[in-house]
Amino acid sequence: MKVDSDRELAIMIAKDKSLEEEIRKDPAKAIAKIIESPLKEVPSDIGIYRIVVSALGLTVLLVVSGGIYLAANKVTPTPEILIALGSAAVGALAGLLAPTHSSK
DSSP states (O other): OOOOSSSHHHHHHHHHHHHHHHHOOOHHHHHHHOOOOOHOOOOOOHHHHHHHHHHHHHHHHHHHHHHHHHHHHTOSSSOOOHHHHHHHHHHHHHHHHOOOOOOO
C-alpha cells in the first residue's frame, strides 16, 4: 500500500473509505503507516533473462557463421534478412547487457 505521489495517495483515499476515516482520526499515524508499508517485491526471474540472452547470442553466432559460409561460397549479395537479424540481435544484446543507472 505504498504510494509514490500525492496524487496516488488521493486516489487511494477516495477508493478506501476506511483509510479516509483513519486519516480523519489521526492523519500523522495513518500517513506514516502508508509510507512505511513495504513494497510488494517483484520476483527477479533471471532464468528468463538468461534464456533471452542465450537465444540472442545464438542468433548472432548463426548469422555470423551463415555470413562466413555465404562469403566462402561466393554468394553475393548477402541477403538483407541476414544483416537485419544480426543487427537486431546485437542491438538487443547490447541493450540487455548494458549497465543501468539508478536514480536513487
